[in-house]
Amino acid sequence: MRGPLALIALMAPLALSACGDPAPTYIDQAWVRLSPGKDTPSAGYFVAHGGDADTQLRGVLTDYALKVEMHESVEQNGMMTMKPLSSVDIPAKGTVAFAPGGKHLMIWGVNDTAIGRGKMQLTFLLSNGDRLLVDAVIRKPEAAGAPAAMDMGNHSGH
């Protein structure tokens, strides 16, 4: 009986470290479609990749804008509107895309320093306590390759 017990004793720390170090949730492909006017919000997009465990995105912060909200564009009675999201599920091993016409970030007052650099750091807050720091590329309206509308402009028009 000594053999198997010794083996188990050796394996236990390995199993524990595997448990304590799961594949993390991560964010990539982050970009911001800069609003053409200072008074209208810009829109932000990214892709969240779930790790080994389910989690939720609870919010997004940045030092480079006045305010960030999570929104979803939805069709209601044939009209596109958007509603704020307080949290978004990121299932284990799943992929959640914030993309034009669907979920998006609404970003007010992107600051000139970030615009000059062409990128801004966003902090994604997860329900498991993790904070993910991600650089989002800032695309000027004329370079975004889309008519200046969609997720920008006033809040009713989408």
Ligand SMILES: [Cu+2]
């Ligand atoms: Cu919005």
